[in-house]
Amino acid sequence: MHMAPSSANLATLVLDFDSTFTKVEALDVLAEQLFSSDPARLTDLNAIKELTELAMSGEIGFGEALQKRIQILKPSREDIAGLAETLKRQVSDSIGRNLKVFQEHPGKIRIISGGFHEFIEPVVADYGIKAEHVLANRLIFDDNGIATGVEQDNPLSKDGGKIIALQSWAVSGQVVMIGDGWTDFEVFKGGGADRFYAFVENISREKVVAATTGNEATQVAASFDEVLHNEGYEGRYSFPRSRMKMLMLENVHPVAIAHFREEGYDVSTLKGALDEDALIEAIQGVHVLGIRSKTNVTRKVLDAADKLMAIGAFCIGTNQIDLKAASEKGVAVFNAPYSNTRSVVEMVMGLTVVLTRNIYSKSIQMHTGKWDKSATGAHEVRNKTIGIIGYGAIGSQLSVLAEAFGMRVIYYDVAEKLTMGNAKRYRSLDALLAEADVVSLHVDGRAENKNIFGKAQFAKMKDGALFINLSRGHVVDIEALAEAIRSKKIYGAGVDVFPEEPRTNDDPFDSPLMGLDNVILSPHIGGSTEEAQEAIGEFASERLLNFISRGDTTFSVNMPNVQLSEVEGRHRFLHIHKNVPGVMASINQIMAKYNLNILAQHLKTNEQLGYVIVDVDRGYSKEALDELRAVNGTLKFRSLV
Ligand SMILES: NC(=O)c1ccc[n+]([C@@H]2O[C@H](COP(=O)([O-])OP(=O)(O)OC[C@H]3O[C@@H](n4cnc5c(N)ncnc54)[C@H](O)[C@@H]3O)[C@@H](O)[C@H]2O)c1
């Protein structure tokens, strides 16, 4: 049985304290603490920060910097106690979430620091690290309890001291040094450690990072999870999040990026969309892709995606993604189906009023110095009929707002829908077109909807009616629309979406609708409000995070939806497979064969996919995982801790 790895076979992990165990440099924090109670000490604060930085990047001797800093600071015993309390709240995120590892392997994780026992010990004691496993300096206090210097016979008060101090432990087995600073790298360089990790979760020091290249025993670690994973410890995450790449295109809202980064993922961003070739290149090694409406995720892109687990469409539409191909590969797709609905609807109402009153054309005239005050051709929307085609989230919300404006609402939808207010469902599109003063399109972008609105449909509209499309460009024959406007069949139009749209703001726009009378064109901004974008960022990032961290597929557009709790104190296997007979039986046979203690099990299927989630006790065999991965029909298999 594969249980939590036994301590005996594991390397001893020696952690630096400042900017590694904690997020901060303790003496800088102390300086700030003293400065905040005495603003006259601002110059002291700056001097301390400068000395810290110079010492950490190896520019001046460590011992010299330490002495100088204590002599400037002169902290009291109370100041040091206060500092320890502050530092307890500043433990590095990846250290904090791995508390259990410290508890499971007492003595295996130790601290070596050029800082001071007086504040390090109380902080690391919370992680079960005993005083004898902390190597650090000691302060010298005068009779008034004020620190006046550093004990000089301690090797850690001198340059190159860490490597000498380390020998006093006489650790048997392998030693791994983890730290952000040059003195930490020196431990490895001087032969005091078998391996070295440049710890960059809090700060990345160029000289230290550069020193790790070209040596197999040294590498950069973006989190303690990575170190634990590499060294065979069983940490909080089975796979370090800092090694999971997220690529966010098309200006995905910063709130989403911040959430991903807070959770420790490696996120890169691009402002615009990418074409197929560029995306094929960019998607290599990417675990989660974030897009909006302009990025086409084709089968070719999905074929090239070697690590992809999930796609987040940070918008409503998912027609730009080959959902069938994504399902065949077990890639989960999420979107934000309701977050920009209101923004679109408000824009439709605004366009309806502006077009009905001919305000847009009059405004253009005013800008050329023409004053044309007249009521001719301007109408109220009250008592007019709006015909909504596609009565989904947006169509039905529009129904409510249009009624609030006093409009009569009729709608046409291919599916059965809940009718809002006094709206009336029409089963014939032609009948709707014959009655509507305003026709507004809100169908989804499925491929079959290409050109559903063309010459024949415009011909069936009332003379002088208005046409609005904020759904998808390809659903309307744009030449037919241009002709309907030129011939005055249509009195005006509001168009936000086009068959061909520029990929970025730097690309040109061209359309047969340009220059036509009473036609308001907008650059696909129906959902582009700050409110909507933030709401999408929140919603879609939460869906993706819940899927990646716990397997939850709530709201996925292609995976069977399963709502799951967090994985605590157990293992979770996630098995995505083709929906073919026999998979579940095979999985259960493997579970029985390896005597896995099942705590919970879920199976949900859709036409294409089956999704099995099994929670088991922490003890399990690696062979069982290999067999589960090899079950016929498996598309993706993951094990979570
Ligand atoms: N302009 C923008 O910025 C913007 C913003 C958000 C959404 N959108 C687009 O708006 C559209 C509507 O979004 P939603 O959230 O309401 O989608 P939805 O899926 O909730 O609703 C679409 C409705 O259209 C119906 N439908 C599909 N094909 C039809 C057809 N041929 N005839 C009649 N009814 C049909 C469906 O049955 C469904 O009820 C989508 O195309 C979406 O991509 C555009």
Ligand SMILES: O=C(O)[C@H](O)COP(=O)(O)O
């Ligand atoms: O599908 C959508 O939500 C809209 O088309 C908006 O797309 P966008 O996020 O690219 O603006």
